[in-house]
Amino acid sequence: MSQATYTTTVKSGKGSRHGVVSELSAFLAIKPGEADELRAGLERFHARVRKAPWEVIAKIGIVDMKHVIFDDGTRLCWNTAFDTDWDPYIDDAVAILGADAWTDWLQHTVGYETEDLSTGAAIKRYLQSAQCPATGFYRAIPDLTLTQVKQGQEVMTAFEEVLDTPGAAEALQNPVFKPLLDKAAG
Amino acid sequence: MTSTISSTLDLADIQGGILHPRPSPYVGAYLLLRIDDRRDGRELMRRLAAVVTPAADWTPGRDAWLNVAVTYRGLAALGVPDASLATFAPEFREGMAARADRLGDVGVNAPERWEHPLGTSDVHVALAVIARAPARLAELLEQARVAQEELPGVRLVWRQDCYALPTEREAFGFRDGISHPAVEGSGIPGSNPQEAPVKTGEFLTGYVDETGDLAPVPQPDVLGRNGTYLVFRKLHQDVAGFRRYLRAHSATQADEELLAAKLVGRWRSGAPLAISPDHDDPELGADPSRNNDFRYRDADERGLRCPVGSHIRRMNPRDAVVTGEVRLHRMIRRGTSYGPPLPEGELADDGADRGLCFVFVGAHLDRQFEFVQTQWAGDGRAFGAPDEVDPLIGPNDGAGVLTIPARPIRRRLTDLPRFVTTRGGEYCFAPSLSGLRWLAELSD
Numbered sequence: 001m002s003q004a005t006y007t008t009t010v011k012s013g014k015g016s017r018h019g020v021v022s023e024l025s026a027f028l029a030i031k032p033g034e035a036d037e038l039r040a041g042l043e044r045f046h047a048r049v050r051k052a053p054w055e056v057i058a059k060i061g062i063v064d065m066k067h068v069i070f071d072d073g074t075r076l077c078w079n080t081a082f083d084t085d086w087d088p089y090i091d092d093a094v095a096i097l098g099a100d101a102w103t104d105w106l107q108h109t110v111g112y113e114t115e116d117l118s119t120g121a122a123i124k125r126y127l128q129s130a131q132c133p134a135t136g137f138y139r140a141i142p143d144l145t146l147t148q149v150k151q152g153q154e155v156m157t158a159f160e161e162v163l164d165t166p167g168a169a170e171a172l173q174n175p176v177f178k179p180l181l182d183k184a185a186g
Numbered sequence: 187m188t189s190t191i192s193s194t195l196d197l198a199d200i201q202g203g204i205l206h207p208r209p210s211p212y213v214g215a216y217l218l219l220r221i222d223d224r225r226d227g228r229e230l231m232r233r234l235a236a237v238v239t240p241a242a243d244w245t246p247g248r249d250a251w252l253n254v255a256v257t258y259r260g261l262a263a264l265g266v267p268d269a270s271l272a273t274f275a276p277e278f279r280e281g282m283a284a285r286a287d288r289l290g291d292v293g294v295n296a297p298e299r300w301e302h303p304l305g306t307s308d309v310h311v312a313l314a315v316i317a318r319a320p321a322r323l324a325e326l327l328e329q330a331r332v333a334q335e336e337l338p339g340v341r342l343v344w345r346q347d348c349y350a351l352p353t354e355r356e357a358f359g360f361r362d363g364i365s366h367p368a369v370e371g372s373g374i375p376g377s378n379p380q381e382a383p384v385k386t387g388e389f390l391t392g393y394v395d396e397t398g399d400l401a402p403v404p405q406p407d408v409l410g411r412n413g414t415y416l417v418f419r420k421l422h423q424d425v426a427g428f429r430r431y432l433r434a435h436s437a438t439q440a441d442e443e444l445l446a447a448k449l450v451g452r453w454r455s456g457a458p459l460a461i462s463p464d465h466d467d468p469e470l471g472a473d474p475s476r477n478n479d480f481r482y483r484d485a486d487e488r489g490l491r492c493p494v495g496s497h498i499r500r501m502n503p504r505d506a507v508v509t510g511e512v513r514l515h516r517m518i519r520r521g522t523s524y525g526p527p528l529p530e531g532e533l534a535d536d537g538a539d540r541g542l543c544f545v546f547v548g549a550h551l552d553r554q555f556e557f558v559q560t561q562w563a564g565d566g567r568a569f570g571a572p573d574e575v576d577p578l579i580g581p582n583d584g585a586g587v588l589t590i591p592a593r594p595i596r597r598r599l600t601d602l603p604r605f606v607t608t609r610g611g612e613y614c615f616a617p618s619l620s621g622l623r624w625l626a627e628l629s630d
Binding site: 020055058059060061083084085088089091092094095096099121122143144145146147148150151 | 396397398399401507508509510511514552553557560561565567568569570571572
């Protein structure tokens with residue numbers, strides 16, 4: 001049995017945080033001539049994330065994610081934000097999406113060798129080595145998690161349904177509903 | 187007597203307390219030792235290797251059990267070479283006290299307020315001695331005392347007596363020690379029939395874990411393999427404060443019991459809210475084949491039965507949707523009570539020290555114990571409630587929040603105080619029996 005040489009325990013401490021959300025920014029060099037393959041791999045990766053059920057996204061805690069290929073196809077910038085801290089959850093993110101989904105595009109970046117880097121611990125170590133602290137990180141609504149945003153959306157939908165129901169105006173006259181009535185005007 | 191358990195693991199080499207739930211009831215003692223002379227320390231390891239109970243011999247017919255673990259400083263005191271010490275997990279090398287800020291051990295929980303010598307450089311070896319009966323325990327401790335007199339280079343620096351009552355109730359009055367995962371290959375069933383066995387490498391060093399990875403094994407293999415990390419924490423429980431809080435927030439005795447159950451996730455009998463949401467069911471609570479046989483997603487996703495923020499749901503969210511992959515954060519717990527129970531119905535604190543000797547067993551200090559402690563108990567973001575922490579063991583300050591989903595409207599507590607205080611603890615490594623023998627054979 002081969003001896004793994006990676007540790008899952010090192011914390012980068014490089015991500016910035018605003019409210020409940022933390023960010024990860026990483027800069028990776030693209031293997032010469034592999035920008036198109038990387039682009040295709042990233043399209044598959046993003047399609048996979050977009051198609052994932054809400055439960056999967058909530059488990060990863062991913063708020064947003066973007067990849068930018070720049071410098072004439074020689075470098076890749078990856079920016080993403082999470083509901084939680086990035087470091088404790090990277091093993092989870094790799095396990096939930098599957099190491100193959102990550103390897104599909106990471107294999108086209110310099111230093112990533114699939115035979116060695118197919119586990120969460122290895123991917124984490126690799127990404128940490130490419131991670132840079134954000135000088136500034138801002139979110140307009142920093143204090144809500146994805147789950148809270150989703151709940152808020154559901155409450156708003158339910159409230160609209162109440163307002164569309166005959167008799168709603170009369171029912172909301174009860175003083176208990178004053179905060180809701182204040183929001184009911186439009 | 188040798189166990190008839192069918193296992194693919196070398197149960198004769200693995201300490202029994204790692205894989206087996208403790209017997210109950212029992213009496214026991216945790217002993218912490220300091221090694222002043224490495225030759226005596228090595229002789230201690232040799233003697234312990236001969237008397238530690240391996241998993242193969244951990245049978246219900248025994249009347250006593252012994253397990254041992256060593257701190258990082260203990261390994262150094264035994265003369266383990268630097269090259270070997272460097273292969274242990276960074277958290278273990280640092281020790282619990284050094285990681286206090288990360289763990290939330292600040293303020294009243296801070297190491298400078300811990301019970302001496304916990305968290306200091308004096309803690310080298312930890313022994314857990316447990317027996318069915320007090321007389322047998324006394325006999326074992328006497329044997330240990332005599333053995334120690336022959337080894338003047340090893341000093342007893344701390345002793346904590348502990349026990350498991352026949353009712354298996356901990357200090358707050360709840361049945362404890364119900365939930366434990368099945369370890370793949372051990373042949374020992376877990377307590378939740380709906381949970382697949384967890385990969386061996388989550389709980390023993392040297393095996394593939396749930397990430398598909400073979401995590402680094404402390405070197406040499408003979409020392410590092412078939413061992414595990416162990417977290418020991420002495421946790422004071424404010425039983426009177428807990429009872430007063432329940433009383434002040436309930437109209438009737440039945441309300442008190444329901445509120446207590448909502449904080450914990452189980453009724454005091456051990457019956458889970460997920461199965462019995464409206465009333466206690468002592469028969470269910472006492473039935474090990476049923477009292478942990480549940481999940482959350484299908485019947486209780488919103489926590490109308492068992493609040494999403496309750497203690498047991500934070501410790502193990504099972505199949506509920508939370509941030510994180512639950513199987514990467516499973517823990518084996520071997521907690522046990524200490525101190526005299528507060529008399530039934532008493533609401534005033536009698537000043538006695540009582541609580542829980544929390545013991546965690548797992549191969550990954552960071553993504554098991556530290557993760558659950560900081561992300562799921564000490565933070566609410568993973569559950570979509572950033573303002574809430576664990577209502578039972580979390581660092582609440584009198585303004586702690588818990589949302590209790592209910593129809594027609596939810597209840598929200600906004601004044602939770604702290605019920606549990608850290609009195610100290612340490613990170614240890616529990617080697618295999620061959621690891622203990624390797625330590626015994628070290629030479630300068």
